[in-house]
Amino acid sequence: MSHPFLVKDIALQAGVSIATVDRVLHGRSGVRQHTIRRIEQAIRELETQRSQIGLSGRKFILDLVMEAPTRFTEAVRMALEAEMPSLRPVVFRSRYHLAEVRTTANTVSLLEEIARRGSNGLLLKAPDVPEIATAVDRVFQSGIPVVTLVTDLPNSRRLAYVGVDNRAAGETAAYLIGEWLGQRRADVLVTLSSNRFRGEEEREIGFRRALREHFPNLGIVDISEGHGIDRATGELVSAALTDHPEIAAVYSIGGGNTSIVQAFAELKRPCRVFIGHDLxxxxxxxxxxxxxxxxxxxxxxxxxxxxCIHIMRAQGALPKSIMPGASNIQLITPFNIPA
Structure with a gap:
């Protein structure tokens, strides 16, 4: 297996021993396929991050753990890799643990593995369930700061939450749909990927509250557990449209929007307003x-x-006085798509 990296760097990136990497690189037996794939992935990650290798400064290993559709995890990965080269005085190398659907037990096992092998920081998007919150506490106790992304785990010892105010996002969606639909009686289809994610739940709470207070002419039909995956989401939407003939708008919290649009088209149903999340x-x-x-x-x-700034502050690489700002909600229409 040809590569330009030191065996110890591959081992650190993969979270395995130098001896295991050596066995894989020289094609010797006795290594599980899962471990071989992890080492191959580590080499690909190092190739992607090669532009940072020549930089000076403290080197941090960062673990990104996400349960989300591939289209979103790829967007997050690309954003992280775009920012890492400018994050002085630290040189970040990231390890990726990305899955569209992951059981709670598998997430807990993964977090425990990261705690055992060590890391300088963990960025986490995971369901808000007690087992995962407890696992985050164990990661914290091992000396690894945890930052939650997009959806929070407030009952854990996570260091910080990064993302938008999800209730405000839901209220904004309600305002837009209510104003655009006008005074007619109609139902709004609200789609969640899963009811296990606090961020999605808070968006729905904000949406329901604003609709109830300001647009009482609009009802809500909700679906969940499509996990933002097109096929599963499309089937749920088709069933909802068949059962609820007054659905005239969509607030898509959990994604799978191509399949939602297709379900309306296949049933020849108009969708007067459609609000989604993320570019x-x-x-x-x-x-x-x-x-x-x-x-x-x-x-x-x-x-x-x-x-990353939260991680650097926690690790003493930046002064505590440096406080990163909050995320702002941007309204993107067909007429102001960023370049």
């Missing part, structure tokens, strides 16, 4: 083709920089 690849195309109305977006590069 991922799918939403960019849907905005450009005018198949969704607007996207509530926050700058992921700003979020990644903020999260």
């Amino acid at each position: 991922d690849v799918d939403n960019l195309e849907l905005l450009r083709s005018r198949r969704i109305s607007a996207v509530l977006h926050h700058d992921l590069r700003h979020d990644m920089r903020t999260a």
Whole structure:
């Protein structure tokens, strides 16, 4: 296996021993396939981050753990890699643990593994359930600061939450849909990827409260557990449209927007207003083709920089007086898509 990296660097990136890396690189037996794949992934990650290797400064290993659709985890990964070279005086190297769906037990096992092998910081998007909060506490006790992304774990010992005010985002969506639909009686389809994520729950709470207070003519039909995956989400939306003929708008909290648009089209149902979240690849195309109305977006590069600053402060690489700012909600329409 050809590569330009030191065996000890590959071992650190992969979180395995130098001896294990040596066995894999020389094609010797006795190593599990999972470990071989992890070492191969570590080499690819080092190749991506090669531009940082020549920089001087303290070197930090950062673990990014996310449960989210690939289109979103890729957007986060790209944002993190774009920000890392400018995060002086630290040189970051990141390890990625990304999955569209992951059981609670698997997430807990992964967090325990990171705590055992060590890390300078953990960025985490995971469900808000007691088992994961307890696992985060154990990571903290091992000396690793944890920053939650997009969705929070407030009952854990996480260092900070990075992302938008999710209740305000939900209220903003309600205002837009209510104003655009007008006074007619209609239902709004609210889609969540899963009811295990606090961030999505808070968006829905904000949406329901604003709709109830300011637009009593609008009802809500909600679906969840499509995990933002197109096929599963599309099936749930088709069933909801069949059962609720007054659905005229969508607030997509959990993604899978291409399948939602397709479900309306297949049933020949009009969607008068469609509000989504995040400028991922799918939403960019849907905005450009005018198949969704607007996207509530926050700058992921700003979020990644903020999260890394929290880690650097916790590790003593930056003074405590440096405080990163909060994420702002940006309203993106087909007419103001960023370059």
